[in-house]
Amino acid sequence: MINKSLRRWFGLPSCMTSIGLYNRTGMLQLPLSSIVEEYKVSKARLVLTLRDSSDMSIRNAGIEVRTGRRWSASNAVEQAESRLRHQDIVGTSCQGRQGLGLNTRQPWSSATTVQRRELVQSEIRKEEEEIRKVKAVQMGSQGSWTKWQTTGRKLSWTDIWKYQFFQLQFLIRAVYDVLPTPANLQRWGLIETAECTLCGGRATLDHILSSCKEALAQGRYRWRHDQVLREVADTLERHKKKARVHAGAKHINFVPAGTVMKGTKGGHPSILDGTNDWELRADLMKQLQFPDIVHTTLRPDIVMVSGKTKKIILVELTVPWEERCTQAHERKKAKYEDLVQECREAGWRAWNYPIEVGCRGFPAPSLEKMFQDMGIEGQARKLAIKKVSQAAERSSSWLWLRRNASSWKPSTNG
Known part of the structure; x- marks a missing residue:
């Protein structure tokens, strides 16, 4: 009961x-x-x-x-x-x-x-x-x-009260695949065929949210990708202004013998430390131009460059079906490995960060690892991951609502 x-x-x-x-x-x-x-x-x-x-x-x-x-x-x-x-x-x-x-x-x-x-x-x-x-x-x-090889999400009562009813319903039903997709409706004996209204394929939840060729051609998945990328770029843009610039030797506090000093918890070393001239370029609104370091036709989603320290960071985002996060990570890592090596041969220190956020809002460990290496710690990192996850979840719920619409019109409020 x-x-x-x-x-x-x-x-x-x-x-x-x-x-x-x-x-x-x-x-x-x-x-x-x-x-x-x-x-x-x-x-x-x-x-x-x-x-x-x-x-x-x-x-x-x-x-x-x-x-x-x-x-x-x-x-x-x-x-x-x-x-x-x-x-x-x-x-x-x-x-x-x-x-x-x-x-x-x-x-x-x-x-x-x-x-x-x-x-x-x-x-x-x-x-x-x-x-x-x-x-x-x-x-x-x-x-x-x-x-799934992703990070779990734990909802509190506060989170549930803040959720809109449809959004919470979509999240739970999407995780356990009990949404009324044509494939499920056919399994439940309510309809005879399970064809996708856009491409004619078998309309499972995987197909609707990440595998429909017609939805891909219409730019639906690209729109969701850009919504998530915008949250990642905004987080990095805010944090790069807080990069610590080390000047001079580190001060050493000498204490008398027998005195016990309370230890201070040092932060995780950040790639962004050492300079404040970081420039962030994101593949949003206009086509990203790779810095004039090497000649390439590749366009990572985010490029961060520091001319003083000769550092370059590549971030490539994928929003796949949760069960395919590992494959997406290996594919994107291999794709940009040669570019990173060319930057290093040109005298630059280069990092490659392929990150994945599941289309239902469950991030892979690579996202947390990237934020950690950027020096985003503690509650700030948890909040950043939460915002990125919610961006993917909200976008997928909008794609679900528009699954049967032949014409695609993105949500104006994101």
Whole structure:
């Protein structure tokens, strides 16, 4: 009943899986908690509270926590404790591209009673999340997000209240591919054919948002690309004015012996540091002219040049289908590798940054890496990535609204 009400509140179809509402490690995380998960955690907490009570009579009373036949709280607590002891033997492991020592955890052997209670509850939540993820992997279209090599997005209640209803509905339904595309309507038995109204191909969500040849020829995808590129260029334009110019030797503070000084957290080294004569050129409104360093017919989306330090930065943006971000990165990296090498042979220090932002608003790690190397840190970097993601998402929602229109007219407000 709760799942049905939540789907109706978000404007989602009944066929959408409840995993999209409650997952905590997926690409799109909503601020919702599963009542089944909360029930299991509360029952496990009750078992631990009774078992570890400071009152001897309560510990020896043999109180049984009833939970039904499908699931036993006592068994779940025993399994969670067994896994936690096993993790002490295995040690802390890294996932994906995490470096050694990045993750830390509280060992079970040295944990207090309160800490053990929290560890068991956390382990039960992890088990529930693992069950959800296993089910998602087994799904076809609704579980395709498990293959994405992009950065996830976590929506707060504040974000949800700020969203327009259609925009939020489009985002959730696009991630889980439950939008009423002709391919889905045919699968649901509502129409007979799934032809694209523009080119006649099979109109899946992938086809409509990133693969239609007629939409590409009309400039629809180029318009979306320019909307995202404008956000990236504006961010870099604002930040290049803040580039630090190091003058003279670094000041060293000497302190008396035995004095403990509070360390200052140094910022990430930035390519833009050392000069303030950066010139940014973006392939917007008019055709970009490559600087007179080498002769080339290639036109990167953004070129940043510093004549004093002889530095040049190339940024090439792609807005692909999320599952093809890795292929797009390798293709664009190879495309500009020779140009970067020619700039270096001409005596310039050159960098090549192919970046990808999924057409549904999920950026690849390359975007964060580029902002980090430019010296954009902390909250400023998070805000910049958020704006770029929203630009791609809003543009794709407009393309979705105009999917059946034979003539293309871009949105005037972007």
